[in-house]
Amino acid sequence: MSRRRQVYEGKAKILYEGPEPGTLIQYFKDDAIAFNAQKRGTISGKGVLNNRISEHLFTLLGQIGVPTHFIRRLNMREQLIRQVEIIPIEVVVRNVAAGTLSTRLGIEEGTQLPRTIIEYYYKDDALGDPMIADEHIACFGWASQEEMNDIADMAVRVNDFLCGLFAAIGIRLVDFKLEFGRLWENDYARTILADEISPDGCRLWDMRTNEKLDKDRFRRDLGGEAEAYQEVARRLGLLPEGENIVLDLDQHRQKKGR
Ligand code: TMP
Numbered sequence: 001m002s003r004r005r006q007v008y009e010g011k012a013k014i015l016y017e018g019p020e021p022g023t024l025i026q027y028f029k030d031d032a033i034a035f036n037a038q039k040r041g042t043i044s045g046k047g048v049l050n051n052r053i054s055e056h057l058f059t060l061l062g063q064i065g066v067p068t069h070f071i072r073r074l075n076m077r078e079q080l081i082r083q084v085e086i087i088p089i090e091v092v093v094r095n096v097a098a099g100t101l102s103t104r105l106g107i108e109e110g111t112q113l114p115r116t117i118i119e120y121y122y123k124d125d126a127l128g129d130p131m132i133a134d135e136h137i138a139c140f141g142w143a144s145q146e147e148m149n150d151i152a153d154m155a156v157r158v159n160d161f162l163c164g165l166f167a168a169i170g171i172r173l174v175d176f177k178l179e180f181g182r183l184w185e186n187d188y189a190r191t192i193l194a195d196e197i198s199p200d201g202c203r204l205w206d207m208r209t210n211e212k213l214d215k216d217r218f219r220r221d222l223g224g225e226a227e228a229y230q231e232v233a234r235r236l237g238l239l240p241e242g243e244n245i246v247l248d249l250d251q252h253r254q255k256k257g258r
Helices: 046-063 099-105 134-140 145-167 225-235 245-255
Strands: 006-009 013-017 023-028 031-034 039-042 070-073 078-082 089-096 112-122 171-185 188-194 202-206
Touching: 023 046, 046 070, 046 078, 046 145, 046 225, 046 245, 089 145, 112 134, 112 145, 134 145, 145 171, 145 188, 225 245
Parallel strands: none
Antiparallel strands: 006 013, 013 023, 023 078, 031 039, 070 078, 089 112, 089 171, 171 188, 171 202
8 A cells, every 4th residue: 555645534535645745646435425424335436437527527627717726637546636725615506406405495306497506515524514605604704705706706617617518418417516725825825626526526417318427326325326427427538438447347356356
């Protein structure tokens, strides 16, 4: 095993010290956790697929001028990223009613929203990531007004871009979660997109059949999680013809007798 210093371990990723100051290595695990850690499991090959999907989306977002922490993918499960100070707010963008919006407000899942909604949640596992308003963010100083303006602008840009990108491959972007960080340059902090964008933190529905191609398959015990993630990667053109990460990993495990 590597002797790199682990900086942080989250539910789906581990961060290690990077090769240069100001960099980290982001390692994608197969672990899946839902409902504030009440449901745990593994999705075989998820880490490999999320690493590639997030690399692809962050690269494209970088190309349209959205600043991100992504530097480059290093191998199957790892990518090199810029070290940022994570802003403790989860930003959820919704285009279609689903999940907690539907349960909280009694709006049928699948209802197209007349306008995009941006919601904020306070990143605190012990509190179960409660939904918060701008007022709480300002009151408790979790982000400045300038940072919140940047975050809202970027969330809208990311949403517009990703909606088009996914629509072109027959996928409806129902909702997704973003995280942002502060990149310190001397005394000035720039707000940049951090974390990952993958089927772990998005709702992605097949446009024709409404089939779920995301982590709801795990949350709702629908089965076929790995195949769904792989289908997203395949439609994004990230799997060369015939490549089957889920099957390859299974065969590799069987050969090693575990
Ligand atoms: P929700 O309907 O459960 O509030 O989730 C909305 C979207 O945001 C869904 O795609 C899952 C994602 N999300 C996360 O990935 N992590 C989180 O902590 C939260 C609150 C949402």
